[in-house]
Amino acid sequence: MITSDTLARIRAETPGLAHGTHMLACGSALPAQPVLDAVIEFLQFEAEIGGYEAFAARREQLDGVYTKVASHINADPREIALVENATVAWCQAFYALPMSPGQRILTCESEYASNYLAFLQRAKRDGVTIEVVPSDKTGAIDLDALDAAMGPDVAVFAMTWVPTSGGLVNPAAGAGKIARKHGVPYLLDACQAVGQLRIDVRDIGCDFLSATGRKFLRAPRGTGFLYVAQDRAERLEPAVIDLHSAEWVSRDAYALKPDARRFENWENAYALRAGLGAALDYADAIGIDAIEARVKDLADHARALLTALPGVDVRDLGQERCGIVSLTTPRGDPDVLAREMADRGFAIGTSSPSSTRLDFDKRGMPTLIRIAPHYYNTEDEIAACISALGNLLHQAA
Numbered sequence: 001m002i003t004s005d006t007l008a009r010i011r012a013e014t015p016g017l018a019h020g021t022h023m024l025a026c027g028s029a030l031p032a033q034p035v036l037d038a039v040i041e042f043l044q045f046e047a048e049i050g051g052y053e054a055f056a057a058r059r060e061q062l063d064g065v066y067t068k069v070a071s072h073i074n075a076d077p078r079e080i081a082l083v084e085n086a087t088v089a090w091c092q093a094f095y096a097l098p099m100s101p102g103q104r105i106l107t108c109e110s111e112y113a114s115n116y117l118a119f120l121q122r123a124k125r126d127g128v129t130i131e132v133v134p135s136d137k138t139g140a141i142d143l144d145a146l147d148a149a150m151g152p153d154v155a156v157f158a159m160t161w162v163p164t165s166g167g168l169v170n171p172a173a174g175a176g177k178i179a180r181k182h183g184v185p186y187l188l189d190a191c192q193a194v195g196q197l198r199i200d201v202r203d204i205g206c207d208f209l210s211a212t213g214r215k216f217l218r219a220p221r222g223t224g225f226l227y228v229a230q231d232r233a234e235r236l237e238p239a240v241i242d243l244h245s246a247e248w249v250s251r252d253a254y255a256l257k258p259d260a261r262r263f264e265n266w267e268n269a270y271a272l273r274a275g276l277g278a279a280l281d282y283a284d285a286i287g288i289d290a291i292e293a294r295v296k297d298l299a300d301h302a303r304a305l306l307t308a309l310p311g312v313d314v315r316d317l318g319q320e321r322c323g324i325v326s327l328t329t330p331r332g333d334p335d336v337l338a339r340e341m342a343d344r345g346f347a348i349g350t351s352s353p354s355s356t357r358l359d360f361d362k363r364g365m366p367t368l369i370r371i372a373p374h375y376y377n378t379e380d381e382i383a384a385c386i387s388a389l390g391n392l393l394h395q396a397a
Contacts, residue, residue, distance in 0.1 A: 002286065002294050002375060010286070014376050020345040021381045025295075026164065026192055026324045026372035027349050028214045028221060031279065038278035039220055042271040055270055062270055065277040069225050072280055072288075073209065074200040078259035079233065081226040082273060086191040087114050089210035089226035092263040093187050094118055094158065095239035101127030103155040106184075108133055108141040108170060109358045110163035110317075115189060116357070119158075128155060132358060139166065139317025143174045150182040157184050162192035165326045165351040165368050166359060167299070167316025169197070176205025185232065191215065196295045196323050196374075198288045207232045213272075216295070216323065216374060219279035220272045228260040242266050291375050295323035298373040298382060305386045306371075311393055315368060325371045326351065332396035334367045340392055346385045 002010070011017055016030035046054040055062065066077040083089045095118070099105075105119050105128055119130045133149055136142040141159060150157075157179050161172045172188055179186035188206040190199060195216030201209055209227040213219025228236075237256070238245060244266035246254045256262045283291065302325045306312050315326045328334075334350045341348050351368045353360035369389075373382055 002290050006286070007376070007378075010376050017376065020347060021377070021385055022347045023371045023373050023377065023382070023385055024347045024349045025196075025216050025374035026370060029195070029216055029218045029374050030376065031218050031220065031275070032282050034282055035218060035220065035275045035278045039271045039275040042274040046271065051270075058270070058274075061277070062273055065273055065280070068277050068280040068284075069227075072199065072284065073194075073227060074202050075227050076230065078261075079201075079227055079230050081228065081260040081263040082268070082276070083224050083226055083264060084222055084269075085214075085224040086189070086210050086212035087224075089212075089224050089263075090115060090187070090189055090191075091118060092226055092238060093208040093210065093228065094122075094156070096236040096263070097156050097185060097187075099126045099128045099155045103128045103153050104151075105130050106133055106146070106149055106154055106157040107131075108159045109135050109362060110139075110141075110160055110166060110168060110170065110356055111158070111358065112160045112164055112189060112191070113355050113357065115158060115160065135317075138319045139168055140319065141170050141175060143171060143178060146175060147178045147181075150178065150184060154182070154184045156187055158187040158189070160189040160191075162190070162197070162322050162324070163359065164192060164355050165315075165324065165370060166318070166356070167303075167321040167324050167326055168318035169193075169320040169322050170318075171320075172206070173204045176203075179207075180205045192322070192324065195283060195291070197292055201227055201229075213276045213279060216291075217276075217279050217283060218374075220275040222269055222272045223276040225276075226260065226263055228263065230259065233260050233262065234258065236262075238263050240265070286375070294375040295373070296321070298375070298377055298379070299323045299325050301379055302371055302373060302382050302386065305383060309386065309390045309393065315363070315365060323372055323374065325373075326368045327371075328366060328368055329393055331393045334369045337369060337389070337392055337396075341385075341388060344388050346388055348385070348389075 013033045066080045070077040186206045187208040190211045194211040213223030214221045245262045349370045
């Protein structure tokens with residue numbers, strides 16, 4: 001539980017709150033002051049003695065980020081690759097997987113656009129097919145249908161755990177049990193999950209997990225990580241390698257790193273890595289269970305208030321829901337409404353059909369408005385935000 005005293009400290013350590021009400025953690029959350037301090041201090045250190053020298057002097061601290069990520073998701077540090085963002089992490093895993101003509105990619109109806117585009121590319125290039133597992137009556141992936149779809153011709157099962165819209169939390173661990181039973185590689189997109197949900201890769205049973213730092217984890221933009229189960233890492237050849245991921249051992253031979261770092265490249269933004277480490281420390285000090293509970297409570301509070309607004313339809317799915325609240329309204333253009341809300345000091349966002357096309361097409365939805373509070377927000381801020389939105393909708397009626 002986050003007490004009132006703890007919340008007051010968190011808010012005091014979040015400088016962005018002085019400039020408005022930020023309700024878009026699903027886009028890029030407000031960083032805490034210790035995260036800013038870590039980035040700025042490292043940049044200053046680089047400016048004083050040089051980038052190579054700063055890395056050498058702080059290598060133990062920077063390498064410690066592998067341990068922090070691993071601890072946060074219950075992995076081994078050797079199973080962690082630190083990369084620029086969630087898309088890089090996901091693609092490093094996906095494009096390393098061998099695929100042959102006639103094999104199938106299994107995915108869910110709420111899969112994210114960047115991932116599905118990669119499916120389409122490999123279908124075009126490698127002759128594989130894409131099979132979308134239907135959803136159950138709650139809107140989550142149907143685990144019975146997933147089990148029935150499995151087979152020896154499945155190259156990978158890839159699923160977004162928390163979609164970018166719809167409020168849904170897919171049953172990641174239930175899907176993991178099925179993938180393990182059939183021996184199918186399981187790639188889990190945790191971009192929106194990390195920082196708002198407890199992650200235990202052993203319990204989930206995924207082979208790969210990709211994540212970003214900038215969303216609910218409150219780390220700097222330009223940070224992300226990839227988890228690769230050690231037994232998978234040892235057998236996979238990355239799509240791209242360099243002198244960091246592999247060693248040029250003789251004129252005509254190279255040797256890959258023996259762990260997940262074979263999926264990294266040499267150049268890194270080490271100041272941002274320091275910020276990622278600070279963000280993990282900050283979240284772990286609060287406690288992910290306390291964070292998860294507060295985020296869900298705030299989102300449910302927002303849903304209750306939105307349901308009372310005339311002309312608003314809350315579009316969230318799932319038996320379990322997350323901190324992303326999605327809605328539609330026939331009154332006004334969603335992007336214009338988001339800009340007008342920004343003019344009034346409230347940061348909210350939108351999600352277009354192209355971001356999660358299968359789900360949008362199935363439900364016949366236009367562009368959604370997204371409100372995503374984080375644990376640093378208050379019930380009063382949510383009430384004020386939704387009141388302002390209601391006034392705008394009334395004017396547009």
